[in-house]
Amino acid sequence: MGKVDINRLVDEIVKEITTLGKMEKSKNETLVPIGVSSRHCHLTVEDFAVLFGKDASLTKKVDLKQPGHYAANETVTLAGPKGCIQNVRILGPFRKNTQVEVSISDAIKLGLQPPIRESGKIIDSSPITIIGPKGSIYLEEGLIIAQAHIHMSLEDAEYFNVKDGDYVRIKMMNENRPISFDKVKVRVSSGFVLEMHIDTDEANAANVKPGAFGKLIKPGDPV
Ligand SMILES: [Zn+2]
Incomplete structure (x- = not known):
């Protein structure tokens, strides 16, 4: 059996990968x-003050890909009739309406049936309780599963x-x-x-x- 020329083999493999890469690019x-959006919460400045105290401020942990949007260091707890979910991240900046977005699995854990909605459309959505370190709020509507x-x-x-x-x-x-x-x-x-x-x-x-x-x-x- 002839000796395999490793260098030639490597060259051929590299060439093949390069070609595949180019094909991939043209198909891209x-x-x-x-x-992927994990469960999260958008808050009004007023609701934030109730949950974290009047002197608290929302602090940036990391920028998100959409310009101006960020994940905050601060988190809240969500509570529903069947259970709670802790460490739910707040996304900044503040909004005109408080809105909580969860997955269907999260909704089952909470014991709630939020609608699948476009962000911002919270009329007749699910009620939710949000608990912070300094206080809590009960919203008649505001919990959705994001479309x-x-x-x-x-x-x-x-x-x-x-x-x-x-x-x-x-x-x-x-x-x-x-x-x-x-x-x-x-x-x-x-x-x-x-x-x-x-x-x-x-x-x-x-x-x-x-x-x-x-x-x-x-x-x-x-x-
Ligand atoms: Zn989005």
């Missing part, structure tokens, strides 16, 4: 980065040929758990950076790992 044109959505800039919308409010399909680029999300709302704003937001249940179902992408498919597009 309709790929959208995936961001999967894609943030994109005006340029991205033009590139994908979609508009604000459109629904698209996102096929997860995942061989072993081939899952598509069929009703993904497009949200276009000049301040947005391209990113699809799904919750932890959706991410687990599709075995989403950090750095994951999904393929954007419009009605009528070949799959």
Whole structure:
């Protein structure tokens, strides 16, 4: 048997990987980065003062991908008729309405049935109790399960040929758990950076790992 030329073999493998990389890049044109949202809470400045005290301030832990948005160091506890969830992160900046976003698994643990909604649409959503270190609040409405959505800039919308409010399909680029999300709302704003937001249940179902992408498919597009 002839001796294997290791150097040549390595060269060939490197060449092959480079070619695959290029192919991947040319196929990446309709790929959208995936961001997984854990359960979290948006607060009004007034509700924050009740939960943390009048002199407290919301402090930044880490910037999120969407410009101006950040995860705070401060956390709260959620309480429902069947249970509590601790260490729920507050996302800044403050909002006009307090809103809590959880997964379906979280809702089951709390014993509540929040609707699946677009962020900001809290009328007739689920009640929720929020507990902070200095006080607690009971909201008649404010708990939702966030509808999967894609943030994109005006340029991205033009590139994908979609508009604000459109629904698209996102096929997860995942061989072993081939899952598509069929009703993904497009949200276009000049301040947005391209990113699809799904919750932890959706991410687990599709075995989403950090750095994951999904393929954007419009009605009528070949799959
Ligand atoms: Zn989002």
